[in-house]
Amino acid sequence: MIDSVSRVGGAEQGLVAMAPQLVRSGVKLDVAYLKDSPGGFQPELTGAGADVFGVGRATRGRTLAALRGLVRERRPDLVHTTLYESDVLGRAAALSARTPVVSSLVNSAYGPEHLNARGLSPWKVRAAQTVDAVTAQGTRRFHALTRHVAGAMAQRLRVPRERIDVVPRGRDPELLGTVTPERRAAVRAALGLPQDAPVVLAAARQQYQKGLDVLLEAWPAVLRAEPGAVLLLAGSAGTETARLTALAEAAGGVRFLGPRGDVFDLMAASDAFAVPSRWEGLGSAAMEAMGVGVPLVCADVPALRETVGSEDYARLVPAEQPAALAAALVDTVQDRASARVRAKSARARFLTSFTLHQVSAQMVGFYERSLRLRTI
CATH class of the missing domain: 3.40.50.2000 (Glycogen Phosphorylase B;)
Incomplete structure (x- = not known):
């Protein structure tokens, strides 16, 4: 039931x-x-x-x-x-x-x-x-x-x-797929995104729990460091939609994608996946991102830390702190070698725990x- x-x-x-x-x-x-x-x-x-x-x-x-x-x-x-x-x-x-x-x-x-x-x-x-x-x-x-x-x-x-x-x-690893140059290029082309633009994705309902307002408050600092960056927000409307829309208009560089059936493809086309939740029971989106192999930046709340494991697998930042979130996102899109190492380790963790x-x-x-x- x-x-x-x-x-x-x-x-x-x-x-x-x-x-x-x-x-x-x-x-x-x-x-x-x-x-x-x-x-x-x-x-x-x-x-x-x-x-x-x-x-x-x-x-x-x-x-x-x-x-x-x-x-x-x-x-x-x-x-x-x-x-x-x-x-x-x-x-x-x-x-x-x-x-x-x-x-x-x-x-x-x-x-x-x-x-x-x-x-x-x-x-x-x-x-x-x-x-x-x-x-x-x-x-x-x-x-x-x-x-x-x-x-x-x-x-x-x-x-x-x-x-x-x-x-x-x-999740089924075959259904998730992995990050490949071909998949990344095809998804970005379909979205009209530059192939070299830093792309951050969040996929969540527009509810208070999910902390998308914290991400949007962090976004101007990311843009100052990476002026060409794009933030993609996938997910259904909710009680926070009006507030999020206002924050996005003020920040710039944000695209609302609405509910999507291709979130795993969006993950594979992104340079970082953000999970800024105030609380979670597990963090299914974070777990899915681990399976795809996209670098993760997560709020350091208990259930997410339990799912992700440690900072060997993702950047973990204090919840509800936009400045710390922005710094972690900038580090992830700029230091891509370290981000790839974490993402590879996270995918291995997914394969041992979450298939x-x-x-x-x-x-x-x-x-x-x-x-x-x-x-x-």
Whole structure:
């Protein structure tokens, strides 16, 4: 069960990437989603061998009833919920149907950074935490994307850390491809970019969490050092769009690309990939950039450091510090030899930790343990 199967979210992309591997591993996969997702991943999920059900209704009560009915009809061995609405309603539906339920913890939530985030009401955050924590008590086991998320959410949901397994997301290295001169030249030509221009890419939803405003505040300093540099921003609009547009107009040298299906190609055409997030659960875009082999510049927040590893693999800078971010980007595009060494090491790390085959096998193991073990 997942909130949606739209093409813009990391959880949704992770599901559609893993679905074929799960089915090939012998998992009979049903996917239930709560929100209408026109143009979403339904065809890919069906093509992978999953049965897909849209169960969203006009109210939460009706959606809960639809979920409960689906569980009773399909009679799964295990219900796996992902994202807040599906966690809360899916746990309730599964437990009422006497079906074991597990949940994914894909982000650290309910911390100080969320209470202070623009556009979030502190009391609503605490109310959501209370509901999440109450429904979590009946959950058999949890899957977290990183050790950081596991530790933070064990405390915030009041569940034993021992009930949380850590399995990252994975990607198919064949699908990602690698950086080659031919790929770089073709993508730049299609975008109308000079072949020798320093290009920085960020790919993220335009939300406060992603820190794109920090990147745009850093960009004028990058342009002073590299006047021909171009910043590409790929991703869907969000609550920060108006602010980001204003910052981009003031800075110059910025192109908004909107949602893209060719982000891996964009990575291969870039000199640096920026991940300026205020917090992350894993940092899927950073992990993908590691797989492609593009030099990384990341905010030094716990989950990103855990994913990236260390400064042997990426430039890590303090979060929400535009001057430090600008300096790291300038260093990356100017000292290309060192940047290539880090990118090569990062790709090797990706191949040992984040391939889709490895991660899918770990998830099947998580399901098998969850069926064997009762709540600790």
